[in-house]
Amino acid sequence: MFFEPRKDNHGLPYNPFKACVVPRPIGWITTLSHAGLVNLAPFSISNQLAYDPPFVFFSGSGAIDGEGSEPRRKDSVVNAEDTGEFVYNMATYELRNEVNLSSKHVPPDVDELEMCGLTPASCNLVKCPRVLESPINLECKHHSTLTLPSNSPKGVHHVVIGEVVGIHINEEALTEGKVDWVKIQPLARMGYMDYTHITKVFTMAGPKGEEFRPGQIGEHKDSKHWNRVEEEWDKFKNGK
Incomplete structure (x- = not known):
């Protein structure tokens, strides 16, 4: 089969594009607002961009509230831009329920770490907390935000890029000095409502x-x- 995404002419029950680029790491992003409010949210469009120096990104879709208004940005995007910081926490199979719960739309004053029963831990170089239960945390400084258009007239995509300035690795995630993916089982998004996790390398x-x-x-x-x-x-x- 062949189809053109802008024409949405695939003829299938569900758009297959997201199922064609898999598995996608889940960026579990913690940020802190100027008012000191903690935000935690998962982003299934996220990944490493470069490694020397290391850069990562996460992409959040926003909606336009009305005619002529500015695109509404997700709290994670707003906080990362306003404070210049965020933390990229590794989502794992063991934490899958917490990852899923943290995707719930709640008011900005709700602390998702507390809501999910997670433990905030201090970072070394940024002010926003990291998720203690996550085996790997990347402290990031906001580098730039790329805005991409959406097929929807009321949508827009914000791609937030950050330089990784500090890395936390739980000692239990290491085997013979190397990160053990089978042990920590990173969680990844597939297409539709499906997920996967690493069990074999x-x-x-x-x-x-x-x-x-x-x-x-x-x-x-x-x-x-x-x-x-x-x-x-x-x-x-x-x-x-």
């Missing part, structure tokens, strides 16, 4: 000369594609 070295071997975990040698991959590697190695 594999290692594959990049093509760096003779040291490269496609699919370096024994499990991959049981794959029906293994022989073909080995053949292609032999051709590459022999210059054919």
Whole structure:
């Protein structure tokens, strides 16, 4: 099938686009308003942008209240821009219910951490709190906000970009000095109402000369594609 998103002519019960870019990490964002109010919200359009220095982003959709009015920004966007800070907390399978509850639309004066039974923890370089129960927290300084148009005449997308200036990693999330994704099981959004979490990983070295071997975990040698991959590697190695 083929369809054009602006024409919305896919002919399916649900728009499949979000299901085509998966899995999407969930940015669980804490911010602090100028009045000192804590906000916590999950964003399924979020990710790492760069690593030296590290940048992350989250994207929040806003609505336009009326004719000629400015787009209404989500509290997380407003707070990040106004204070210049936010924290990107890792959402995990263990915290899935809290992540889901924190997506509830509530008045700005409601503390979502308290509402979800979560523990606020102090940060080192920013004033807004991090989620103590989350195994990894990224302290961020607001860099810029990119505004993207929406197909809806009353919508707009705000892409908030932040530089990661401090990183907290729970010692229990480490195995032999490396972040253990299977242990912490990061939560990710799929399409529709579906989610996933990491329960399995594999290692594959990049093509760096003779040291490269496609699919370096024994499990991959049981794959029906293994022989073909080995053949292609032999051709590459022999210059054919």
